[in-house]
Amino acid sequence: MNTQKIISGFFIIMAMTLNFGFFYGDIDKFSHHSPYELFATIVVNLIATILKLGDKTQLGSVLLATSLVADIQLISAAIVWGIALYVMHDVTNSAQIIVSLSGGALMANIVSVILFIGDTLKSKR
Amino acid sequence: MREHDTIFWIIVRRMRTPLIVLIATMAISILGMVLIPGVDSNGKPYHMNFLDAIYFVTYMASTIGFGEIPYEFTYAQRMWVIFSIFIAVIGWFYAIGALVTLVQDKQLLAEINLARFKRKIKDLKEPFIIILGYNNITKTLINKLNGTKRIVVIDKSQEKIEALELENFIPEVYALSANIDNPEILKLAGIKKRNCKALIVLFNNDFKNTKIALLARLLNERIDLVIKSTTKAQSEHLKNLGIKSIIDPFELIGNRFYLALDAPALWLLEMMFYKHPLKVDTIEVLPRGKYIICGYGRMGQALGKALERANLSFSYIDLKSSQYKQTKQSALFGDKQDYKLLEEAGVKEAVAIVAATKDDLINLTILLTAKKLNPNIYTIARENSIEDITIFQSAKIDRNYILEAITSEYVQLIIHTPLARIFLEEVYRQNEAWGERVVRMLKQRVGDEVEIFELKVSKNKAFALHQFLKNDGKVTLKELSKSLEDRNKEAKIAFLLVKNRKEQVTFLPPQNYEVKVSDTFLIAATKEAKEDFELLVNNINEFHYILTGKDLKFGILKFFSKDENE
Structure with a gap:
């Protein structure tokens, strides 16, 4: 058992599950998509990204790249939401954009988890 | 690119924990601010939204402190803020502290130095010499050789490299502290570069010298190796490796x-x-x-x-x-x-x-x-x-x-005028009668004060002579030793030896020796004669005068002046 592996595995998978939780639901209904869940997704994603830093291998680099993609999409979603709510004062039209951005991030997170599992299976220790 | 990679990875690895701590503290504070109910100006309960919470926590954690927004906080909120200040401010100080330690990190500094050194070597276009070890001998060597060729120094001890940097050599001497036994380091110093001319190894340890010589030979066959050896057996080994410049003090x-x-x-x-x-x-x-x-x-x-x-x-x-x-x-x-x-x-x-x-x-x-x-x-x-x-x-x-x-004078000599080494070896072999003859000849032709220099018949070093020979011209040493003032007189110059294209050496070439392209001469002359000779072999006019006794007419003058011979 490897503590490092547990911690990074926890955050990587948690990033995906939270992301899915936020994404799941009707695309244009805000009641299906909690802002708290988006916040948690962003935080867990950021932590997962930092845990992936410092691995110089080929796989480590790709893992880092997927995380960066997810971060960018999720933060964009949060920014869109913030601008729509507080600057434009109209959120009804931006629900699709926010949810689809998080959907993109979900794809990246799924790739990340697959790579992580593949690496774990390959490892002999 | 790779060296920048290493620096980047060192920073990233050291900053991992501080960054996670930072994100965690910020996230906890923000979440708390959003969840804890407040009271607005009308006394109605409200929840802070995410934008306000992030805004507030950002300036609170960085100790900027713009106050309580959007409404005055309740006691419940203030209690949470007290807790947040402690974790967030500590998180920030921890991150900044980690960054400061990182800047002073020895490993990182070494990597940065290495990257700088590599870049300098990569950009070095002039011919250069690598010197291993910085001590009294190599210091005098650097003083004398710096300028004629660029110099790269590697020494094991960081202190010595710092001492070298304090000397402020101009042009800059590139120095690196590294373990010399490692072949990678020799590569770093540019031993494989085309413009690397020589490697000087003058350690007191013969075994170490021989090892480095062998490594260097394998890495680059072309460069001159100047290796110190203090025993016969070791010199023999070095000779077998094909090393000509063996320094045995x-x-x-x-x-x-x-x-x-x-x-x-x-x-x-x-x-x-x-x-x-x-x-x-x-x-x-x-x-x-x-x-x-x-x-x-x-x-x-x-x-x-x-x-x-x-x-x-x-x-x-x-x-x-x-x-x-x-x-x-x-x-x-x-x-x-x-x-x-x-x-x-x-x-x-x-x-x-x-x-x-x-x-x-x-x-x-x-x-x-x-x-x-x-x-x-x-x-x-x-x-x-x-x-x-x-x-x-x-x-x-x-x-x-x-x-x-x-030791240092000898190394200087053979780096500066490699032919001098060949001549000196002959001097050690010859008998006194030969010596007396040569000294008499030199005194008669040149005088007591002699300057020794080397000249290769090449386009760069002897333009006029090279061009003349390329066009099937024939010239002997007798003609080249004429005076520029009056070609019926002899210049104060004597040729000690000549090495031809096939590396064959003739000592004291006779006056009727025919000069060929790619010959290298070792010449003894007075200071004035040396300057004149260098002018002669490079300047077409002077060269023409020596051959024919006439000044070359050039440009428009050709049409106005009448030459009785033409």
């Missing part, structure tokens, strides 16, 4: 000592390369008679061999400086036992005494003691370090052999 001193004893003309020919005039001062004559050698190590044996060759008798005292210091608990020579030792060796009848131990202080005291016993004795000292020179000068020693200076 003891052999050098032995040879010079022999020449000074037995072959003054050959001695002059050697010393001429070190700017010594072509005449012997009376002080410089070593006396003939019985010698005493104190200290019979590598140096003592080399001198003993020279004395044998010169048919002079000598006795030796096998004195080891380290052993002496240990048994007598003193760094000074000259107690009763020592007096007796000298007397037994025959100090009263001897004409000269040599102190050749590894310790300068013991050498000095040996000679002073000998002088007490025999005031007329001629004193010869081995001086190990250049730094001790003032002590030796004030002690009125008749002759000093400064190991470091001799």
